[in-house]
Amino acid sequence: MKYNALKGMQDIFSPDIYIWQKVEEVAKDVFSAYGFQELRAPIIESTDIFVRSIGETTDIVEKEMYTFSDKAGRHITLRPEGTAPVVRCYVENHLYNLPSPQKFFYSGPMFRYERPQAGRFRQFFQIGAEAFGVGEPKIDAEILSMLRLFFERLGLKGLNFEVNSIGCEKCRPDYRNALLDFFSVRIDGLCPDCKRRFDYNPLRILDCKVDACIKLREGSPRVTDFLCGECKEHFNTLLSLLKLLNVPYVVNPDMVRGLDYYTRTTFEVTSKDLGAQNAVAAGGRYDRLVEDFGGPPTPAIGFAIGMERITTLLKSSSNHKIPVPKVFIATIGTPAEEEGLVIADRLRDKGIWVEVGYAGNSLKSQLRRADRLSSAYVLIIGDDEINSEKLKWKKLSDGSQGEIAFTEVYDFFK
Ligand code: HAM
Numbered sequence: 001m002k003y004n005a006l007k008g009m010q011d012i013f014s015p016d017i018y019i020w021q022k023v024e025e026v027a028k029d030v031f032s033a034y035g036f037q038e039l040r041a042p043i044i045e046s047t048d049i050f051v052r053s054i055g056e057t058t059d060i061v062e063k064e065m066y067t068f069s070d071k072a073g074r075h076i077t078l079r080p081e082g083t084a085p086v087v088r089c090y091v092e093n094h095l096y097n098l099p100s101p102q103k104f105f106y107s108g109p110m111f112r113y114e115r116p117q118a119g120r121f122r123q124f125f126q127i128g129a130e131a132f133g134v135g136e137p138k139i140d141a142e143i144l145s146m147l148r149l150f151f152e153r154l155g156l157k158g159l160n161f162e163v164n165s166i167g168c169e170k171c172r173p174d175y176r177n178a179l180l181d182f183f184s185v186r187i188d189g190l191c192p193d194c195k196r197r198f199d200y201n202p203l204r205i206l207d208c209k210v211d212a213c214i215k216l217r218e219g220s221p222r223v224t225d226f227l228c229g230e231c232k233e234h235f236n237t238l239l240s241l242l243k244l245l246n247v248p249y250v251v252n253p254d255m256v257r258g259l260d261y262y263t264r265t266t267f268e269v270t271s272k273d274l275g276a277q278n279a280v281a282a283g284g285r286y287d288r289l290v291e292d293f294g295g296p297p298t299p300a301i302g303f304a305i306g307m308e309r310i311t312t313l314l315k316s317s318s319n320h321k322i323p324v325p326k327v328f329i330a331t332i333g334t335p336a337e338e339e340g341l342v343i344a345d346r347l348r349d350k351g352i353w354v355e356v357g358y359a360g361n362s363l364k365s366q367l368r369r370a371d372r373l374s375s376a377y378v379l380i381i382g383d384d385e386i387n388s389e390k391l392k393w394k395k396l397s398d399g400s401q402g403e404i405a406f407t408e409v410y411d412f413f414k
Pocket of ligand 1: 080081082083112114119120121122123124125126128129130258279280281282283284285301302303304305306307308309
């Protein structure tokens with residue numbers, strides 16, 4: 001019987017895993033400098049949490065959630081994103097009682113039953129960050145600047161920072177009416193989902209992926225033309241702070257995000273090297289969500305980075321160092337094999353990567369393995385070395401070699 005990973009899911013191993021680890025390390029370093037602390041939430045949550053936050057008429061909730069009943073008949077969903085679980089955790093643990101802002105980052109797998117294609121998976125990994133308790137645009141600018149620094153540290157260039165404002169509950173009704181006016185004469189051409197969305201949430205028509213709907217929404221009213229005074233001021237201040245911090249943004253008034261919880265600032269970081277699925281990171285403000293989840297009114301903002309898309313960019317943009325063993329110990333005969341094992345353990349105790357030869361392998365095949373592993377050094381131990389308590393070393397990169405006493409091995413590699 002031969003088994004395969006499920007459609008849209010992938011295994012990650014060497015050499016790609018080293019790129020993943022590098023990205024995670026850089027994220028942790030950069031986010032920590034901005035005061036974000038790691039938060040680990042469960043991978044499954046009550047289905048309600050996602051329906052309520054992402055929105056009933058969104059593609060994610062309508063079509064893409066891995067939802068099932070557990071043995072007690074509870075409705076459970078594999079998280080399609082990380083914001084709702086973090087908000088649930090924030091409210092459940094009364095983290096709003098701690099001094100504001102509270103800032104968290106997280107990483108891990110998310111699940112969406114989408115049609116797999118380049119850059120789109122059913123299990124994909126995000127690194128996300130969420131900041132709670134500050135409504136002023138200063139923190140929006142800090143978050144975007146943090147993302148800029150993150151990409152810079154990874155050496156990724158040529159990314160576009162697209163920003164927009166989708167207003168608040170004050171500006172929405174006017175915008176909604178304008179959309180209803182616009183689509184009411186086009187409703188017959190909309191897909192069945194959008195016909196429903198027309199009644200419940202016409203804004204979602206702007207996010208539909210069906211060709212006919214994309215065509216029909218050409219020339220639709222733009223949300224930025226409907227912003228109230230406060231939202232306009234928030235957005236303009238954000239743009240001037242982005243200039244101050246040298247974050248190279250473009251305003252994209254057509255950007256509507258595929259989740260309902262957003263208010264005011266929304267953004268996407270896109271790359272032209274990624275094809276159709278071009279967003280490597282995306283996020284925005286969600287000033288109402290904490291309250292919707294039963295907490296006190298708490299403005300919040302965050303984003304998530306798509307790991308698979310970043311690693312695709314990194315793989316094509318630069319050469320990545322793959323770790324190699326520092327030492328390979330080749331041995332001839334049982335006493336040498338035992339001595340080699342002891343020396344290997346001493347070096348490993350100091351954090352040095354050591355490989356050893358195994359029973360039955362000739363010296364030649366051990367050396368071939370050392371070469372294939374690109375080990376930096378090879379140590380050779382046989383009966384003569386056991387008697388003299390000295391071993392031979394060879395540096396594979398330049399062929400230099402020499403002898404050292406068993407007792408000096410650690411100092412030699414330090
Ligand atoms: P999102 O735009 O749905 O936002 O996803 C964020 C990023 O995750 C995308 O830009 C993309 O890089 C990656 N991504 C999404 N779906 C897939 C997929 N099927 N396969 C591969 N990568 C994917 C959110 O998830 C929000 N929670 C972001 C946020 C945090 N907003 C505020 N805080």
